[in-house]
Amino acid sequence: MTSPAAFRDRTNWSEGYYELAIEVGSNDDARIQAVLSALWSAADVHGCFGRRDREPEEQDPVPCTVDSLAEFGHLGGRVRLPTGHLTVCGCVAIRGGDESSDWPSFSLGVIGFEVSGCTDASAPAGRMPKTRDIGYLLPRGGVLHYGAANT
Template identity: 65%
Template sequence: MTNPAAFRDSSNWSDGYYELAIQVGSTDDAPLQAVLSALWSAADVHGCFGHSDREPEEQDPVPCTVGSLAEFGHLHGQVRLPTGRMVVCGCVAIRGGDESSDWLDFYVPVGALDHAGIAYWDGRPFFRSNELDSWLAAIGADTYKSASFSLGVIGFEVSGCADASTLAGKLPQTRDIGYLLPQGDVLHYGAANT
């Protein structure tokens, strides 16, 4: 059986990402760093590495920083799923440039989910896992306690599919993805309901 926590197994990193994508609310490094640090801690990620093609014991860890994200493109580690299985995971920043906000995406690749035996698709025309959605929502809520953000979205490759300013503080009635939306000082979770 394939080990879903193995970095060197390229099939673990395949087929896209199931993710918690966070709209930081700024393009400055400090807020992005705050969200990155809080998220890595909230998810209880094991290690922080710059390369996905070497096992953790074959490389030196890197600092969990915006600088490391800029240098390596992605940060990689291992995380324990709600089922207890350890899998590879990663994080990437999508810098806003001239836009109003950066995004930070924490992800578990679908290949690793397959190898861990996670059911994430049930015949719908899109990927969904209620178990993973709840887990990622809890990670997002814990992250928000330490580092506020504008919006979190949860699902298969969801980064940038919604925008806090467009939502204007209101959760959509019909949701193909999960939303973590601050309203005042409270973070509300709207689970996918389609």
């Protein structure tokens, strides 16, 4: 039987995933670092590791930084679900070009199955869509608004 907390179990890292994708807004390492640090802390991620082919106990932790993301391409850790079970989690930054947005401060967050890049902040134009196949996080007036998927 496989464990959802096992780094070496390849099925924990493939065949689709549930994600929170955040559009940072500009190619700015400082903004990405701020979001990365806030999310790692808010989710209470245990550890920060650069390799998925070794268990955390078999590797040294890496700094939870943009530089580590650039070096390893993916950072991994473990989170405790509301059920009490541990599971692997990961972070990747999808960097845009000079005039694009980065995805890991943020203009838009979307939640769902493989959602990164499925929309951008200009699509909802700062308003919560009435019909939503995915969840939305929209910052407005210093308040973060959440709209769950409703279709």
